[in-house]
Amino acid sequence: MSSKQEKIGEIIAEHIHREGPLLPILNDIQAELGCVDAETEAQIAEALNLTRADVHGVVSFYHDYKSEADPRPVVQICRAEACKARGVEKLIGDANAAAGERVKIQTVYCLGLCSAGPAARTGDDLHIRLDSQSVTKLIENA
Amino acid sequence: MTIIKISDDALARAAGADALAAAFEKKGHEVHRTSSWGMQWLEPLVEVDGKGFGPATLDDVDAILDGSSDKAIGIIEEHPWISSQTRLTFARAGKTRPLSLEDYEASGGWSGLKRARTLGGEAICKEVLDSGLRGRGGAGFPTGIKWETVRKAAGPQKYIVCNADEGDSGTFADRMAMEGDPFALIEGMAIAGEAVGASQGYIYLRSEYPDAHRKLNAALKLCEDIIAPFKCEVRLGAGAYVCGEETSLLNSLEGKRGEVRAKPPLPALEGFLGKPTVVNNVLSLAAVPHILQEGGAAAYAERGMDRSKGTMPIQLAGNIKYGGLYEVPFGITLGELVNEIGGGTATGRPVKAVQVGGPLGAYIHPDQFDIPFDYEAFTAADALIGHAGVTVFDDTADMGAMAHFAMEFCAEESCGKCTPCRIGAVRGQEIIERIRKGGRQRDTLELAPQMHNTKKDEGRSAGEEIGLLTDLCETMKFGSLCALGGFTPYPVMSALKHWPEDFVSNPEVVEQALDAAE
Numbered sequence: 319m320s321s322k323q324e325k326i327g328e329i330i331a332e333h334i335h336r337e338g339p340l341l342p343i344l345n346d347i348q349a350e351l352g353c354v355d356a357e358t359e360a361q362i363a364e365a366l367n368l369t370r371a372d373v374h375g376v377v378s379f380y381h382d383y384k385s386e387a388d389p390r391p392v393v394q395i396c397r398a399e400a401c402k403a404r405g406v407e408k409l410i411g412d413a414n415a416a417a418g419e420r421v422k423i424q425t426v427y428c429l430g431l432c433s434a435g436p437a438a439r440t441g442d443d444l445h446i447r448l449d450s451q452s453v454t455k456l457i458e459n460a
Numbered sequence: 461m462t463i464i465k466i467s468d469d470a471l472a473r474a475a476g477a478d479a480l481a482a483a484f485e486k487k488g489h490e491v492h493r494t495s496s497w498g499m500q501w502l503e504p505l506v507e508v509d510g511k512g513f514g515p516a517t518l519d520d521v522d523a524i525l526d527g528s529s530d531k532a533i534g535i536i537e538e539h540p541w542i543s544s545q546t547r548l549t550f551a552r553a554g555k556t557r558p559l560s561l562e563d564y565e566a567s568g569g570w571s572g573l574k575r576a577r578t579l580g581g582e583a584i585c586k587e588v589l590d591s592g593l594r595g596r597g598g599a600g601f602p603t604g605i606k607w608e609t610v611r612k613a614a615g616p617q618k619y620i621v622c623n624a625d626e627g628d629s630g631t632f633a634d635r636m637a638m639e640g641d642p643f644a645l646i647e648g649m650a651i652a653g654e655a656v657g658a659s660q661g662y663i664y665l666r667s668e669y670p671d672a673h674r675k676l677n678a679a680l681k682l683c684e685d686i687i688a689p690f691k692c693e694v695r696l697g698a699g700a701y702v703c704g705e706e707t708s709l710l711n712s713l714e715g716k717r718g719e720v721r722a723k724p725p726l727p728a729l730e731g732f733l734g735k736p737t738v739v740n741n742v743l744s745l746a747a748v749p750h751i752l753q754e755g756g757a758a759a760y761a762e763r764g765m766d767r768s769k770g771t772m773p774i775q776l777a778g779n780i781k782y783g784g785l786y787e788v789p790f791g792i793t794l795g796e797l798v799n800e801i802g803g804g805t806a807t808g809r810p811v812k813a814v815q816v817g818g819p820l821g822a823y824i825h826p827d828q829f830d831i832p833f834d835y836e837a838f839t840a841a842d843a844l845i846g847h848a849g850v851t852v853f854d855d856t857a858d859m860g861a862m863a864h865f866a867m868e869f870c871a872e873e874s875c876g877k878c879t880p881c882r883i884g885a886v887r888g889q890e891i892i893e894r895i896r897k898g899g900r901q902r903d904t905l906e907l908a909p910q911m912h913n914t915k916k917d918e919g920r921s922a923g924e925e926i927g928l929l930t931d932l933c934e935t936m937k938f939g940s941l942c943a944l945g946g947f948t949p950y951p952v953m954s955a956l957k958h959w960p961e962d963f964v965s966n967p968e969v970v971e972q973a974l975d976a977a978e
Contacts, residue, residue, distance in 0.1 A: 340715025380698035398629030433783025
């Protein structure tokens, strides 16, 4: 058994006794490995007595689960209504330019900081009142 | 040594509250990390002996301490933005430390639960019904009736599920309640458990709220013995907006795709794992401890207007000068909220549009600012209160683009179960694009002589496209399984109706097309 399989096995064992264990398992695996790939899906299906199709259906439904790990740092930028009203669309060009190939810019809809947008998230850190300069700095430091 | 209060709310932290707190501690002062007052334009707000200073930066620390700071706003509680509110659900906002059991008890915490335990299920449901509390998630269904249905449902295992998947843009009251007063939510859930006979609760939290996740977990651990035998657990979502819909949330909680379920059966009878389940929004549950205090139900019902009782934590967001959390009884007009309390736009330009109720809410024109905040009054105006988020736009907003975004968002977040939403949203985007281009001409292939069955006319005019859009919106409104597809027509059609000039060069075309469609 590879160390990856062992890790997944540990995560499954931690949650399997819960009611509706699949999402807690997937959340932990995504956080730990950066993705939920086909191999992982098969291992989960086996453990939970589900079909691989069932597990894949769930994995592919949610935005948070990725099929391949992306090693790049991620900057999530909110582009929902309230941030649009505060001018986030004007920052996207600068954000993409600053990111280049090195940083992944991800669109999210709402971080709950709607009176102080444009807002962004890196890891568990939140950033508000962004302008061209601060968004560029944020991405360069990501 | 002075006690300094600085919020540890996510927005305050994003504004630099942590560094500020550390700076005051370094100067030898005791810093209490409290919940946020909700005056978000002033964050990070520093409170010294009841007086506020904000938005504070590290450079202001010395001036705040010697009282010479020009960021002073006076006594916070007497600030008109605070003193004009009626805070029931957010009674502790700004005052207590979110994870301090001591602070919670000292401010009346657990008294609702203690009283509920002496009342019994039927009496609790009756008090909640009498208070007039309606579901704060958006639908406005009477909470007491929902609880009574679950109470009467047969079965040894029932559940309390808190919907904390606050995905609507322009709303953050759930987040502030969970981060600022987590025990109140937990107490509300424990009371609900007492009322209907449920021993297990789940809080379904969106993954975009890491601070709330941390705080809820910590709070649940601290009050484990107080709420026992009721047990409660936080479950994290995975970035699907549609999981804020209650049946889709239940599927997600069970570990399935977050697809909407057809109703009936109601979740109250067959909910989580097929068992009777109360699904309530954070604000509904957080309002309950107050209602269950001695005389609380009557005090709650006294406020508000008509069938909208009590207070609503309204969230002022978007391009607004004084944004934040404003809890008042129902009945306040939109104009008061936006212009007087919110101070107009942050950019100082005229207000063009206001969207109430998140991405599925109608865009309201300043001409309609006399609408009172009331479920029925909003419905009558073809709008909805939703979760009471108020997002303001200035005159640079392109409402055609916002209508297009509404469809784009619906397509992105559709669960895919029903056709009007899954396909309608994509077609909607295309039609809006064509309207903005002035209609649709026949393409080369259609005009080719070999294509005997295609029409060779001029194509569709913008007006005809608008007819199609109206038709599509009708289909989505009445044919979708849930509010995502069903309410997306609200922002689209309201934008088209009030700002036709953002869609076509000749606004009369829109008027004629809308008249013809009726």
